[in-house]
Amino acid sequence: MAIWNKLRSELDRAGRAAHDALDEGKLHLEVFRARQLVDRAAQSLGYAVYRSRTGLESLDDASLARLTDAMRERQEELAALEDRMREVTSRPTPSDDAPSPDVSSEPPVPRASDADAADSAHESARRDASPAADRPASDAHSTAGPSPTT
Numbered sequence: 001m002a003i004w005n006k007l008r009s010e011l012d013r014a015g016r017a018a019h020d021a022l023d024e025g026k027l028h029l030e031v032f033r034a035r036q037l038v039d040r041a042a043q044s045l046g047y048a049v050y051r052s053r054t055g056l057e058s059l060d061d062a063s064l065a066r067l068t069d070a071m072r073e074r075q076e077e078l079a080a081l082e083d084r085m086r087e088v089t090s091r092p093t094p095s096d097d098a099p100s101p102d103v104s105s106e107p108p109v110p111r112a113s114d115a116d117a118a119d120s121a122h123e124s125a126r127r128d129a130s131p132a133a134d135r136p137a138s139d140a141h142s143t144a145g146p147s148p149t150t
Contacts (some may be wrong), residue, residue, distance in 0.1 A: 027084060048064070
């Protein structure tokens, strides 16, 4: 029965992760729509100012105040949504995502083959970092490019 409990807990954890991802996606969509509203408010304000400057229409103080207030409200809504987004994306992982208690917390013991592979990797890196003058003549010519002919 322990395997069924483990399976159920893993499925519950996966379900919570999927639900969190869906909520984050919805929030991304809300932020996108809020940015569109800010852009539309800015566009309306810009067109009104342009039309008043070119003499096509007059821009009274009430219209200007209404457009700037709409712009300010949209920016505040966007700022609030972006703050929520930062909170959601920087949220630490829940404690449920911690390793199960049956998993050993001791570091793995290195095997002899791991040590050999690490030694050969270090040797290769050291060799690659050395200047071409330290290499044998055959290596120096192959990396230096074509030799000039006289």
